[in-house]
Amino acid sequence: MEGTIGSKGLVKKTELVRIMTDALISLGFNGIATDLQNQSGVNLLDPTLRHFLDEAKRKEWNSCVKLVQEEEEGLQVRDEKVARFLLLEQIFLDFLKDDNLDDALNTLQEEMTPLGVKRRRLEKLPSKFVFADSGEERFTEVTRKVRKLFPPAAIVPEGRLVRLLEESLYHQMRDCDYHNAPDTDMSLCFDHCCWKSKIPSKTVQTLVGHTDEVWFLKFSNNGKYLASSSKDNTAIIWEINAEGGEFSMKHKLEGHEKPVVVVLWSPDDQQVITCGENEVIKRWDVGSGQCLQTYGRVDVGSISCGWLHDGSGIIGAMADRRIYLWNLDGTEIEHEQGQRGQKIYDVAMTSDGKWLVSVGREQNEISLFDRVTRGETVIQVEGMVTSFSLSRDDKYLLVNLITQEIHVWMIDGRREPRRVYKFSGHKRSRFVIRSCFGGYDDNFIASGSEDSQVYIWHTDFEKGPCCVLPGHGGAVNCVSWNPTDLHMLASASDDKTIRIWGLDLE
Structure with missing residues (x-):
């Protein structure tokens, strides 16, 4: 499903389908979202990326590191060293949580330090353990940081379609010389113009x-x-x-x-x-x-x-x-x-x-x-x-x-x-x-x-x-x-x- 649509040819078909799929899921129409993926052949997430996120949710951090390190079928990121450090950091914190100081020290010295991360960042690691968040909060924070390292089109940002529509309405409103009406008067069904x-x-x-x-x-x-x-x-x-x-x-x-x-x-x-x-x-x-x-x-x-x-x-x-x-x-x-x-x-x-x-x-x-x-x-x-x-x-x-x-x-x-x-x-x-x-x-x-x-x-x-x-x-x-x-x-x-x-x- 390659190619573009629109009068200016700026909208990629595959990206539009993925954004629509995300919007359908956010609205609770999961079945329709599945049908759209099946009929279009365009998945919301790449299989490797989906596997990575599933492993991260289960806190299988070692598996996540391997997916980042694999060269051919692995996860594509913009900075492999930064991604590996973020994941190894979780392994280090889990070792500390289990009082496994030897493995924690080994992870720090043998795997994290060689990545060339600034010393100040390494010195902050113990404080992260002291003020550690719950498991769900840690997962959310780690995946948020790793997502920034994915190529721009790898993951559809949450609520992307709504944000694009809101920005369109906002720019129409700001470009209107006579806009003097509540935002509730704005509509997606026609171009906005206050006379x-x-x-x-x-x-x-x-x-x-x-x-x-x-x-x-x-x-x-x-x-x-x-x-x-x-x-x-x-x-x-x-x-x-x-x-x-x-x-x-x-x-x-x-x-x-x-x-x-x-x-x-x-x-x-x-x-x-x-x-x-x-x-x-x-x-x-x-x-x-x-x-x-x-x-x-x-x-x-x-x-x-x-x-x-x-x-x-x-x-x-x-x-x-x-x-x-x-x-x-x-x-x-x-x-x-x-x-x-x-x-x-x-x-x-x-x-x-x-x-x-x-x-x-x-x-x-x-x-x-x-x-x-x-x-x-x-x-x-x-x-x-x-x-x-x-x-x-x-x-x-x-x-x-x-x-x-x-x-x-x-x-x-x-x-x-x-x-x-x-x-x-x-x-x-x-x-x-x-x-x-x-x-x-x-x-x-x-x-x-x-x-x-x-x-x-x-x-x-x-x-x-x-x-x-x-x-x-x-x-x-x-x-x-x-x-x-x-x-x-x-x-x-x-x-x-x-x-x-x-x-x-x-």
Whole structure:
């Protein structure tokens, strides 16, 4: 059954039959697998190899060594010395287990040492006996190592067909510009392709409630609410109707004397904090809309704010170039990070509470302050940072630069921070423009723009945006992707409105 099949002639018939046989056995169709081998004349395993594996399972290691050493009808391996050593090692360990020290020593000196294995490997042999696994575990480990020495096509790797099919689906998914659907939507029965209709690109509702420019907005963690803040000195909590899917105003939060820069949700979505521009920070109850606490220092205004990772306190980036931490009752928490050499522009804490992330207004750097070690990691970027946001898993940092570029940095803590993506296309010359991660598995980046449009990029394609959404009548200052609805995006604009974007199914 020689030859190949397929339009490109890349698939060997014998390999395909063997892979199919393995898949049938893994699915429990042993009888069908036997029929396939009989009819095709292609065995899943070469008879010599099957004999070797049977002998290994019975721990007949001497027989296995002979099969490896035979030149004509023996087992073909890529490195005979390594294979023999692995098998002789088992013989040595069995002798030690039976207290047969003479034969163990003889095996070591007469058969293993001449193979030229590194001395350090030989010195580890006694410890392998002390920490010896059960017989079945030893068999599995030995055969796993010996299998690596067989020619590539000698043994079909376990689950090979499933792995090939999964890789095919994965590559189709990653090559799709608009992939914004759960993996369960993938099918083997047709080539995968998400059309632009999978991206929120149609205005499904316009929210009117602010009387001046809307500077910031953020969906709640459960996706049921949206909070916005404005130059009109207020913030608004919007609630989505479970039946119709439309937002309505729940509370208008009034009490600031200056524009509200940001509004942020507590981890449990029960409270929000608002930061007045060079003013104070306020904490509000979402249920009642009442102000619960005000935070700040005498004659020192706030620049930005954030929540402690567990919702137990408040972070304030203040005009005196310091970061302050408060308990919910307003008492200060000891914080050893000193005064910055520049005005702090934005601040946030990772969800595990380990890192305090901040950026300064003048210098091209981002600070990662380790709250455990009290050490600091500084990321140098290619231009002044105008805003940043963290991915939900805290592994990535999304950075907006004055150069009209958006950079993505990996900051997972296992290695030095490094830039992994760079995007451009949106417009920014005067204002603070904010971006966000979103969509399925946070595979998209959305950003506002001074040209009154929303820009969306797929993170796997460092090219132009995959979608540009017109509709606003002024600069788009901020965007937020609903964390629980892949197909809902919100944008805030100087035109005093908020747009809710959904799927265009027409």
